[in-house]
Amino acid sequence: xxxxxxxxxxxxxxxxxxxxxxxxxxxxxxxxxxxxxxxxxxxxxxxxxxxxxxxxxxxxxxxxxxxxxxxxxxxxxxxxxxxxxxxxxxxxxxxxxxx
Amino acid sequence: xxxxxxxxxxxxxxxxxxxxxxxxxxxxxxxxxxxxxxxxxxxxxxxxxxxxxxxxxxxxxxxxxxxxxxxxxxxxxxxxxxxxxxxxxxxxxxxxxxxxxxxxxxxxxxxxxxxxxxxxxxxxxxxxxxxxxxxxxxxxxxxxxxxxxxxxxxxxxxxxxxxxxxxxxxxxxxxxxxxxxxxxxxxxxxxxxxxxxxxxxxxxxxxxxxx
Numbered sequence: 320x321x322x323x324x325x326x327x328x329x330x331x332x333x334x335x336x337x338x339x340x341x342x343x344x345x346x347x348x349x350x351x352x353x354x355x356x357x358x359x360x361x362x363x364x365x366x367x368x369x370x371x372x373x374x375x376x377x378x379x380x381x382x383x384x385x386x387x388x389x390x391x392x393x394x395x396x397x398x399x400x401x402x403x404x405x406x407x408x409x410x411x412x413x414x415x416x417x418x
Numbered sequence: 419x420x421x422x423x424x425x426x427x428x429x430x431x432x433x434x435x436x437x438x439x440x441x442x443x444x445x446x447x448x449x450x451x452x453x454x455x456x457x458x459x460x461x462x463x464x465x466x467x468x469x470x471x472x473x474x475x476x477x478x479x480x481x482x483x484x485x486x487x488x489x490x491x492x493x494x495x496x497x498x499x500x501x502x503x504x505x506x507x508x509x510x511x512x513x514x515x516x517x518x519x520x521x522x523x524x525x526x527x528x529x530x531x532x533x534x535x536x537x538x539x540x541x542x543x544x545x546x547x548x549x550x551x552x553x554x555x556x557x558x559x560x561x562x563x564x565x566x567x568x569x570x571x572x573x574x575x576x577x578x579x580x581x582x583x584x585x586x587x588x589x590x591x592x593x594x595x596x597x598x599x600x601x602x603x604x605x606x607x608x609x610x611x612x613x614x615x616x617x618x619x620x621x622x623x624x625x626x627x628x629x
Binding site: 320322323326327329330333334336337338340341344345347348351352381382383384386406407408409410411413415416 | 490493494497498500501504505508509511512515516519520522523526527530531535536543546547550551
């Protein structure tokens, strides 16, 4: 029985982790778009922090693209451990657009 | 004689001491007909307690031994399978999210170009945007001010299933498919303001899935 409970806990933890990864990926996509459109760094980071307050975000420029890389601690069943989650997204930097 | 369907005993069951077994020199183990089953009415041998012998519990059969272990193994197998299935689904969902983001941003890059905001090749920009996000474009179609891009993630889902996503981007109100004229509002150029993503400029709309 303890093994069954442990496996069920793992199942819940995996689903939680996946949900966190999906949310982080969505936030990074939005943040990249914000950065590409010239938003302040604080606004970009705050979009990431909506998902996880402890997440770290870095804005990079790769050619004509603005990229945002975010890392957040893996949270499973309320505890953070293991390899941190990482997400990256790049959007076309259109700040040079005339309009 | 025992007739079909009759539940007549040839000797009392459980025999009170001296009641049946002792009658007319009956053998110690008598027979009776048993009903209530598909074989009802057919005579079956049922042992009757010997007078004074009391009721003895049947010794545990070897076939019952380890039934609990089998049950635990079965439950464990079900739970392990469910965990593996949930893990696979969760991993696929994460990959789908990545593919959807890549398709969105690739389509936006293409739409920014095709709308004339930035010079260059729209599909080349879409391909570069997809590449930066660990994917490649499998389809790029531009028409009017709208771009439609499909991407396939470099990473594969479980069992080698490719992860693909599609997105379409264009000025607000241009819900037309690429190739047809975009339905732009008169006097309102596309992407004229810079505010929240997906609320102005090229607007992505996409689908993601694993074929």
